[in-house]
Amino acid sequence: MAVHRKVYRFRMEPTQTQAEALLRMAGARRFVWNWGLARRKEAYAATGKGLTYNQQATELTALKKQPEMAWLREADSQLLQQALKDLDRAFRAFFSKRASFPRFKSKKRDEPRFRIPQRVKVEDSKVYVPKVGWVRLRQSQPVDCPIKGATFKRDGAGHWYVSLTAEFEMPDVPLPSANPERVVGIDLGLKDFAVLSDGTRIAPPRFYRKGLAKLRRAQRALSRKQKGSRNREKARKRLSKLHARVRHQRQDWLHKLTTGLVTRYDGLCIEDLNLKGMAKTKLSLSVLDAALGEFRRQLTYKAVWYGKHLVVIDRFFPSSKLCREGGAINQNLALSERVWTCECGAVHDRDLNAAQNIRAEGMRHIPVAVGHTETLNAWEEGVRPAHGGQSSLNQESHRL
Structure with missing residues (x-):
């Protein structure tokens, strides 16, 4: 046990x-x-x-x-x-x-x-x-x-x-086999918080940005108060309440989202993002507001609780650049290109293509239930040779 x-x-x-x-x-x-x-x-x-x-x-x-x-x-x-x-x-x-x-x-x-x-x-x-x-x-x-x-x-x-x-x-037993129709790839981002391999798009709530005007006014009011005064303490509590409201809104939204995903699907495939590096870029405010790390943390332990498969794909896997139709990799794909055309003629939505490639790679590490066949790509192969995919129950580092 x-x-x-x-x-x-x-x-x-x-x-x-x-x-x-x-x-x-x-x-x-x-x-x-x-x-x-x-x-x-x-x-x-x-x-x-x-x-x-x-x-x-x-x-x-x-x-x-x-x-x-x-x-x-x-x-x-x-x-x-x-x-x-x-x-x-x-x-x-x-x-x-x-x-x-x-x-x-x-x-x-x-x-x-x-x-x-x-x-x-x-x-x-x-x-x-x-x-x-x-x-x-x-x-x-x-x-x-x-x-x-x-x-x-x-x-x-x-x-x-x-x-x-x-x-x-x-019970310390292997997870049950998954129905391929209930396995989803999840591509996380900032324009859309998440794009699922079935085409579902989840808009980012941006709670911090929506409350930024009130937070700035409260911060300015606090800075004008004399240190040690009762008015300064009142202003500090008003600011703390605004920050707490943003934090509670974000946590509530993430809990509802992750619980919904874990109960809906048998297997979930995500990427291992370099969040510390992303938080140091000019997009740091959006990255921190999205709380992508908290999303993964909740998804990890809830997958254990509900007995579901969670596969974490290597961060260097070219999910956005890989053509899911012909297998070619677009090395020159820029971050600003949301739609791109492969040399084989296939037109890809960047985020949806990434989610579908993440799912195809994750399926290599999820046992398929009897009576179902694994969904392969256009050339009837895995996306690439097996590498560091990680199951939520097989990797001790992902246990709660």
Whole structure:
């Protein structure tokens, strides 16, 4: 049995007293992080060696017994231990050169948050937070898996959210064969968010661009306010709410789109795009607004949940330049050419041609159900010799 993770995220509706308690918990987490970081730096300066998590956990127990630190006992003990574990993981990431050196957390810049690995429960649209009690939730779906941890966080608009990490088991067996008629190629872009191999075109919502005028006005209003004033805090919250609205609109749209695709098709074929490189071009605003990386992330884990095939085609595969009729490659195809004519006389819509070529290449890696024949191209062959196509369940890097 393969173990997979699922994360539920709900907005909390705490009372004023509960919100203050959650804020104190977040403050305790920030204090322990800063204290642990300072102790590690002191120990290294004195002895040339750092401290381990176990050493700091022992020191934390002694710290809580000091009279002036009695307020730490009001916070959940696992929350404080988790802060030290997070710090230890940050140092390991630094020493393995995967991250920069851990920094102290500022009360002004760091969003209030904390993590509790156990004893968090959800019942009747309420979540139980140790040391706080039962807090109301806007629960949109049932939590039908065992909870393995919970992260509580307050956003810039002042709303508290809980992210519940759950685990579930799935039989570690090969995916069922797919019906070729229910396999689709997906070409992602900016003019159209996605073009499917069956001719369907999905227009980009452009939520950020549509809200850009309001965001700019709110940003200008914030910049005019005096630092430290109440009016500046009000302006900051208005700006945060606008950003949150854009973020929520985009997430809602992407979730509906990816769920619809996964439930409609047995197999999905996409390209491995260089999104970091695209985000550094003059089209960066459009690339980031489209959230193509989030689309792929959702498609990947939902394919696992629903038991569907997901094939990721190599990024160097010439999907747009390849003629699906004769197999010739148009090496001189420019980005501005949306329709092009092959030397064999075939006229291609750039994006639709790419989607169909992606599907044909992806079909090489998807088992076909009995009674169906694989759809081949015009010369009754695969598009090109097999290479790095990746199945969502066969590649560990694509697991959630």
